[in-house]
Amino acid sequence: MKSIATLILNRNLPKVTDKLYMSIKKNEGYLTDIFVIEAGSSKNNLSKYTTWYANSKSVKKNGLRFPRGMNYGLYNLWKENLFHKYDAFFLITNDTVIKDKKTLLKLYRIIKNNEKIGILAPTSKNWGENRLIGRNSFKFSWYIHNHAYFLNKDFLIKIINTDGGYQNFLFDGSNFRGYGLESELIAKAYANNFAAAITNKVFVEENEDYLLKYDDLIKTDSYSKNLNLYYKEGLKWMKKKYGFNNKWLLQNYVKLFYDDFFVNFPKYKKYKI
Numbered sequence: 001m002k003s004i005a006t007l008i009l010n011r012n013l014p015k016v017t018d019k020l021y022m023s024i025k026k027n028e029g030y031l032t033d034i035f036v037i038e039a040g041s042s043k044n045n046l047s048k049y050t051t052w053y054a055n056s057k058s059v060k061k062n063g064l065r066f067p068r069g070m071n072y073g074l075y076n077l078w079k080e081n082l083f084h085k086y087d088a089f090f091l092i093t094n095d096t097v098i099k100d101k102k103t104l105l106k107l108y109r110i111i112k113n114n115e116k117i118g119i120l121a122p123t124s125k126n127w128g129e130n131r132l133i134g135r136n137s138f139k140f141s142w143y144i145h146n147h148a149y150f151l152n153k154d155f156l157i158k159i160i161n162t163d164g165g166y167q168n169f170l171f172d173g174s175n176f177r178g179y180g181l182e183s184e185l186i187a188k189a190y191a192n193n194f195a196a197a198i199t200n201k202v203f204v205e206e207n208e209d210y211l212l213k214y215d216d217l218i219k220t221d222s223y224s225k226n227l228n229l230y231y232k233e234g235l236k237w238m239k240k241k242y243g244f245n246n247k248w249l250l251q252n253y254v255k256l257f258y259d260d261f262f263v264n265f266p267k268y269k270k271y272k273i
Contacts, residue, residue, distance in 0.1 A: 001085065002030070002031060002032055002033050002085075002086070003031060003032070003086060003087045003088065003108060004031055004032035004033070004086055004087065004088050004089070004090055004104055004108060005032065005033050005035060005077060005082070005085075005086040005088075005089050005090070006024060006032045006033070006034045006035065006089075006090040006092070006104070007035050007037060007070060007073040007074070007089065007090070007091050007092070008020060008021060008034065008035070008036050008037065008092055008093070008094055008096075009037050009039055009064070009066065009069040009070065009073075009092070009093045009094060010036055010037065010038055010039065010041060010047050010050075010094045011038070011039040011040060011041050011063050011064075012041045012042060012045040013045070013094055014041075014045050014046060014047045014048065016094050016095065017036060017047040017049070017094040018047055018048050018049060020092075020094055020096065020098070021034055021036060021047065021049045023098065024098065024104070027101040027102070027103075028101070028102070028103070028104045028105060031104055031105060031108065032090065032104055033086075034049070035051040035052070035073055035076075035077070036049045036050050036051050036052075037051065037052050037054070037064070037069050037070075037072055037073040038050050038052065038053040038054060038055070039054055039059060039063045039064035039065075039069050039072075040054055040055060040056075040059035040060040040061070040062070040063050040064065041053075051073075051076075052072065052073065052076050054069075054072055062176075065176055065177055065178060066091075066093065066147050066171075066178045066181070067171035067172065067173060067175055067176070067177075067178045067181050068166070068167065068171070068173050068176070070091045070170060070171060071166045071167060071168065071169040071170055071171055071173055072166045072169075073091075074089065074156075074160070074166075074169050074170055075165065075166035075169040076166070078160070078162060078169070083153075084153075086153060087108070087111075087112070087152075087153055088107075088108060088111055088150055088151060088152055088153060089149075089150075089151045089153065089156070090104060090107070090148075090149070090150050090151075091147070091148070091149045091151065092147070092148050092204075093147060093206075095206055095207045096148055096204060096205075096206060096207075097204065097205040097206065097207050098204055099203070099205075100202045100203070102202075103122070103202045103204065104150075106199075106201045106202050107120055107122065107150040107199070107201075107202065108150075110138055110197070110199060110201065111150065111152050114197075115154070116193070116194055116195050116265065116268065117140075117152060117194065117195050117196075117197045118151065118152045118154070118155030118156075118189040118192070118194030118195060118196065119144070119149060119150075119151055119152070119155070119185060119186060119189050119194070119195075119196040119197065120138070120149075120150040120151075120152075120196075120197050120198075120199060121144045121145075121146060121148060121149055121150065121196075121197070121198050121199070122146075122148060122150075122198075122199055122200070122201075122202045122203060122204040123145075123198050123199065123200045123203060123204075124145070124146065124203055124204065124205050124206075125203050125205070127145065127198075127200075129141070129198060129273075130200050132273050133198065133199070133200050133273075135200070136200065136201055137199070137200065137201070138197045138198065138199035138200075138201065138271070139197065139198060139271050139272070139273050140195040140196065140197050140258070140261075140268065140271040140272060140273070141186075141196055141197065141198045141258075141273055142186060142190075142196070142251065142254045142255045142257075142258035143182070143183065143186070143251055143254070144182045144186065144196060144198060145182075146204065146206060147178070147182075147206075148204045148206075149185075152194065154194075155189060155192065155194040156170065158188075158192045158194075159188045159192065170185075171184075171185070172184065172237075172241070174237060175234065175237045176233060177226070177229060177230045177233055177234060178230075178234070179230050179231060179233065179234020179235070179237070179238070179247070180234055180237070180238050180247055180250055183247070183250045183251055183253075183254050184250075186254050186257075186258075187253065187254045187257050190254070190257035190258055190260070190261045191257050193261070193264070193265070195261060195268065195271070197271070234247075235247075238250060
């Protein structure tokens with residue numbers, strides 16, 4: 001039985017998605033099942049490996065974006081009684097670049113050897129945090145930059161919302177573009193006695209060229225417009241939910257949970273940044 005469920009989010013870029021799917025399957029198909037979530041793609045732009053096709057009128061128009069897209073996939077695993085089969089879940093978009101052929105194995109070993117890690121994120125080669133982590137290592141953090149999350153099932157069971165549909169299964173679906181979603185997830189980890197870790201044992205990159213060059217094909221906003229709405233809508237969500245007027249306040253809120261974790265579990269201080 002495979003230990004990991006890898007979820008790939010696609011919208012109208014089937015060749016890109018299929019290439020990523022086949023790369024993961026070829027290198028680590030023995031370790032992971034792979035599920036492709038179609039976020040309102042046109043029928044002629046579906047991945048060959050589509051697992052679930054979200055095709056309501058609103059999704060076809062606006063897509064799902066990362067929060068709702070991953071909620072959709074995880075919820076379907078739950079609904080189909082597949083969720084409990086796996087020890088961990090790897091959430092990525094189709095513009096993710098994975099070069100190390102043992103990426104999932106290395107991430108899985110970290111979680112299996114460190115039961116308190118609920119969230120694990122590979123760094124990018126250009127992250128300044130690599131200097132804080134040290135060479136080929138990992139540290140517990142209160143902030144993660146990217147949207148490549150390796151999640152421990154034991155942590156997810158503590159926080160998922162199984163009542164109702166997919167909208168808020170893991171992430172807050174009202175935060176459409178996902179500004180601040182990583183901070184909210186990390187706060188939930190530390191509040192439930194799990195940690196969020198970043199590692200440079202493997203690197204994962206994001207190829208932003210797809211959004212820059214193919215926004216019309218993806219049927220999304222231009223890169224600059226999307227970035228502007230990402231901040232504008234995200235700040236509105238943050239103020240409504242938390243009363244915070246900027247992301248720095250949300251990160252400070254998360255850091256309170258982070259610091260408390262090491263008070264409660266002092267043996268993990270060696271992993272503190």
